Amino acid sequence: SYVLTQPPSVSVAPGQTARITCGGNNIGNKGLHWYRQKPGQAPVLVIYYDRDRPSGIPERFSGSNSGNTATLTISRVEAGDEADYYCQVWDSDTDHVIFGGGTMLTVL
Amino acid sequence: QVQLQESGPGLVKPSETLSLTCTVSGGSISSSNYYWGWIRQPPGKGLEWVGSIYYSGYTYYNPSLQSRVTMSVDTSKKQFSLKQTSVTAADTAVYYCARGYCSSTSCRSWGYYFDYWGQGTLVTVSS
Numbered sequence: 001s002y003v004l005t006q007p008p009s010v011s012v013a014p015g016q017t018a019r020i021t022c023g024g025n026n027i028g029n030k031g032l033h034w035y036r037q038k039p040g041q042a043p044v045l046v047i048y049y050d051r052d053r054p055s056g057i058p059e060r061f062s063g064s065n066s067g068n069t070a071t072l073t074i075s076r077v078e079a080g081d082e083a084d085y086y087c088q089v090w091d092s093d094t095d096h097v098i099f100g101g102g103t104m105l106t107v108l
Numbered sequence: 109q110v111q112l113q114e115s116g117p118g119l120v121k122p123s124e125t126l127s128l129t130c131t132v133s134g135g136s137i138s139s140s141n142y143y144w145g146w147i148r149q150p151p152g153k154g155l156e157w158v159g160s161i162y163y164s165g166y167t168y169y170n171p172s173l174q175s176r177v178t179m180s181v182d183t184s185k186k187q188f189s190l191k192q193t194s195v196t197a198a199d200t201a202v203y204y205c206a207r208g209y210c211s212s213t214s215c216r217s218w219g220y221y222f223d224y225w226g227q228g229t230l231v232t233v234s235s
Contacts, residue, residue, distance in 0.1 A: 001171065030218070030219070031214065031217075031218030031219050031221070033221040033222075035155075035222075037155075042204055042225040042226065042227055042228050043147075043155065043204070043222070043225055044225075045221060045222065045223050048221045048223070049214065049218060049221070054223065084154075086154065086155050088155075088221065088222075089219065090218070090219020090220055091219075092216075092217070092219065094171075095168045096157070096168060096170065096171070097145065097157040097160065097168075097208075097219075097220075098157065099147075099154065099155040099156065099157060100154075101154050102154040102155065
């Protein structure tokens with residue numbers, strides 16, 4: 001089955017740029033989505049189809065997807081960005097949804 | 109504004125059946141653009157897709173749970189449901205229902221994403 005691999009944690013100072021990766025075999029050929037989850041809350045979609053932002057998500061959030069790696073980039077990181085971030089794809093071979101293991105973003 | 113609300117028992121005994129319902133408000137449940145999903149999260153762990161159901165009733169299940177999971181949809185009530193049999197402590201989790209969305213041109217090529225989520229409901233399996 002298809003597997004998405006994320007680093008368990010990423011740390012960044014306020015005002016800097018955070019990059020969270022999501023690895024998978026030929027992931028660049030799939031639609032990749034990102035969610036942010038704060039403690040005790042439901043996940044929130046922050047990027048869909050690799051690089052599109054839902055309304056209400058700041059322009060500081062951007063995405064890319066190529067080859068075997070997708071990346072969520074958060075510019076000018078704020079304390080409020082501290083959360084767990086998950087990537088997700090739909091596997092066209094099986095019609096199954098796959099989530100990555102999640103990355104905890106810590107703002108130093 | 110689309111809203112989803114999970115309902116069901118918060119405590120289930122081992123070997124029994126977990127039953128949850130998700131009620132959709134503020135939008136249609138019957139659209140070719142929508143898949144209705146269940147996602148769970150054990151305490152302190154990551155998200156796990158349980159399964160999805162298309163408005164027509166076609167279902168897709170996580171292969172690790174497929175033998176124990178059944179999903180259904182009632183479009184007249186704007187509800188979809190999850191039944192999971194033979195539960196164990198490992199099934200203890202927050203269960204979320206969510207709307208999966210894809211555009212008409214992307215459904216069969218790029219799949220769908222979950223744009224609206226319920227608040228989640230904690231289901232504990234314990235005697």
